[in-house]
Amino acid sequence: MKLGALCLTWGPFPYTLLIHPQHYEAAHAFAKLYLSREGNGKRRNQLVGYSSAKSRSSVYHNQLRRKDEPAVRVMWLVYLVWIVVFILLAGFRWVRRRFDFWKDRGVEYIEPEFPFGNFKTLGKVEHIAPITQRHYDYFKQKGVPYGGVFMLTSPLLYILDTKLIKTLLVKDFNYFPNRGVYFNEKDDPLSAHMFAIEGTKWKTLRNKLSPTFTSGRIKMTFPLVVGVCQQFCDHLGEVVQQSNEVEMHDLLSRYTIDVIGTCAFGIDCNSFREPDNEFRKYGKIAFDKLPHSPLVVYLMKAFRSYANALGMKQLHEDVSSFFSKVVKDTIEYRESNKVVRNDFMDLLLKLKNTGKLEEAGEEIGKLSFEEIAAQAFIFFTAGYDTSSTAMTYTLYELARNQEAQEKARKCVLDIFAANNGTLTYESVGNMGYLDQCINETLRKHPPVAILERNADRDYQLPDSDIVIKKGRKIMIPTFAMHHDADHFPDPDRYDPDRFSAEQMAKRDPYCYLPFGEGPRICIGMRFGTIQARVGLASLLKRFRFGVCDKTQIPVKYSKTNFILGPANGVWLRVEKL
Numbered sequence: 414m415k416l417g418a419l420c421l422t423w424g425p426f427p428y429t430l431l432i433h434p435q436h437y438e439a440a441h442a443f444a445k446l447y448l449s450r451e452g453n454g455k456r457r458n459q460l461v462g463y464s465s466a467k468s469r470s471s472v473y474h475n476q477l478r479r480k481d482e483p484a485v486r487v488m489w490l491v492y493l494v495w496i497v498v499f500i501l502l503a504g505f506r507w508v509r510r511r512f513d514f515w516k517d518r519g520v521e522y523i524e525p526e527f528p529f530g531n532f533k534t535l536g537k538v539e540h541i542a543p544i545t546q547r548h549y550d551y552f553k554q555k556g557v558p559y560g561g562v563f564m565l566t567s568p569l570l571y572i573l574d575t576k577l578i579k580t581l582l583v584k585d586f587n588y589f590p591n592r593g594v595y596f597n598e599k600d601d602p603l604s605a606h607m608f609a610i611e612g613t614k615w616k617t618l619r620n621k622l623s624p625t626f627t628s629g630r631i632k633m634t635f636p637l638v639v640g641v642c643q644q645f646c647d648h649l650g651e652v653v654q655q656s657n658e659v660e661m662h663d664l665l666s667r668y669t670i671d672v673i674g675t676c677a678f679g680i681d682c683n684s685f686r687e688p689d690n691e692f693r694k695y696g697k698i699a700f701d702k703l704p705h706s707p708l709v710v711y712l713m714k715a716f717r718s719y720a721n722a723l724g725m726k727q728l729h730e731d732v733s734s735f736f737s738k739v740v741k742d743t744i745e746y747r748e749s750n751k752v753v754r755n756d757f758m759d760l761l762l763k764l765k766n767t768g769k770l771e772e773a774g775e776e777i778g779k780l781s782f783e784e785i786a787a788q789a790f791i792f793f794t795a796g797y798d799t800s801s802t803a804m805t806y807t808l809y810e811l812a813r814n815q816e817a818q819e820k821a822r823k824c825v826l827d828i829f830a831a832n833n834g835t836l837t838y839e840s841v842g843n844m845g846y847l848d849q850c851i852n853e854t855l856r857k858h859p860p861v862a863i864l865e866r867n868a869d870r871d872y873q874l875p876d877s878d879i880v881i882k883k884g885r886k887i888m889i890p891t892f893a894m895h896h897d898a899d900h901f902p903d904p905d906r907y908d909p910d911r912f913s914a915e916q917m918a919k920r921d922p923y924c925y926l927p928f929g930e931g932p933r934i935c936i937g938m939r940f941g942t943i944q945a946r947v948g949l950a951s952l953l954k955r956f957r958f959g960v961c962d963k964t965q966i967p968v969k970y971s972k973t974n975f976i977l978g979p980a981n982g983v984w985l986r987v988e989k990l
């Protein structure tokens with residue numbers, strides 16, 4: 414049965430009368446009547462179109478159509494406008510309802526801004542660190558253990574209470590095993606690295622790779638780290654001869670790139686002689702120039718299966734091609750030339766070929782080429798900027814606190830003296846006051862400012878009736894907690910004594926989380942700390958650092974980088990000792 418239609422408007426509102434075939438004749442008569450009265454112009458009802466399945470070919474209908482065609486077009490335009498208005502109104506209502514999410518659940522929340530939620534300034538005006546600090550201060554003032562905000566329209570729960578943080582990260586880890594980071598294993602294999610992947614895949618990979626970061630294996634790479642550090646200090650000596658005002662973040666990035674390049678890829682990047690080498694270039698692109706806007710990244714995360722189906726990638730094409738090629742070439746070269754080098758790539762290769770780290774060792778499981786490439790890539794990206802940033806801020810703070818710098822230097826010189834003027838793996842195991850300085854820097858300027866977890870199944874928060882539904886996100890605002898005066902009195906003051914054994918024993922360890930916590934804690938923590946200790950100890954032995962006219966105080970954080978890096982570098986006066 415085909416229905417006909419009379420299209421009319423009432424004032425500005427269009428509507429359509431559907432006509433049953435039985436009533437075609439009546440509709441014809443009605444249309445005819447209307448048209449015969451056309452011209453008096455005063456009617457609120459207007460016939461703007463007319464059709465019936467039966468009359469479509471009749472002469473009479475053709476006449477009507479010819480006469481009314483412009484009017485029908487107007488009608489469709491009005492319809493279109495109306496549909497758009499309807500969609501906008503429905504969207505508006507949906508967002509408004511969504512913003513009642515925390516109110517409906519009786520959770521303290523911060524009023525979101527339509528339609529951006531509570532992170533409008535993220536990446537454009539400021540880094541996530543100061544935003545989370547403001548949110549944290551608000552909830553802290555309200556005296557609540559957790560509080561709700563919105564990332565665009567997605568509800569997000571901040572956890573402030575340290576006991577609850579411990580429960581969620583450690584005891585109830587099985588409910589929150591993932592970060593909810595976007596990856597696309599099929600079209601963008603490098604994005605399927607340990608930081609991003611989830612569930613059993615992550616667990617298996619973490620079990621396979623944890624043995625590569627044991628103390629014994631890091632010890633094997635120690636001479637490589639010391640070798641790069643020697644080159645670094647020699648290079649700084651040459652730079653200082655030209656000018657004693659030096660941008661340290663750039664130089665320290667070259668140091669950590671060379672360390673990770675040699676330890677993870679077995680490649681001499683030589684960033685001191687060739688500052689624009691490809692590792693540096695692609696490392697910077699991977700961090701600084703995200704291929705998508707924050708909104709698209711958010712949508713990709715929120716609708717991951719659709720984004721995966723569309724083949725959307727997390728990484729720039731040229732970054733992926735560069736790192737995949739480097740890993741492929743390295744593997745081919747080592748396998749065909751039987752090269753053995755005590756580095757991470759060697760361990761990854763052993764896992765690829767035998768599934769074991771030692772001939773007589775335990776079976777851990779084989780790795781595919783794609784898995785090796787993705788892990789080498791994350792060791793590089795997660796390892797270089799975090800460590801160089803931590804070292805940069807340590808020098809910045811020591812330049813502003815000469816007394817602390819002298820104390821750190823004395824501690825370093827004692828260690829060198831006790832080891833025949835060198836550094837050994839054992840001697841950097843505990844560097845006393847220098848470690849306190851590094852810890853205080855990681856408190857004040859944690860390179861990773863937040864921790865994120867996604868609920869893998871529904872979870873009821875202890876002692877409450879709040880349920881965090883599967884797929885919802887929680888956030889631990891590390892930066893803000895590190896600046897909470899209840900945990901760290903006078904938080905803006907740089908005071909390495911906060912990390913003396915006595916002071917640490919008095920504090921809840923869960924208020925200080927620069928490397929995260931629980932089974933997903935940073936796998937490179939030990940390695941990152943060692944490269945920072947070796948670098949800083951060698952620098953303090955040979956150079957003195959002070960502020961100069963170009964030093965930006967307080968340091969301004971980058972807005973766009975995931976890592977809490979300095980926006981304009983860190984300029985210091987460097988003096989040879």
Ligand code: HEM
Binds near residue numbers: 607800859926934936
């Ligand atoms: C000062 C240096 C470093 C800092 C501050 C740092 C910080 C962090 C943080 C906060 C996390 C997230 C932990 C969590 O969610 O609980 C993390 C994860 C990770 N980091 Fe680091 N990191 C550093 C150095 C390194 C280095 C040198 C490497 C590799 C060689 C590395 C590799 C990783 C990896 C692979 C993960 C993901 C672990 C997983 O999900 O299982 N990091 N890091």
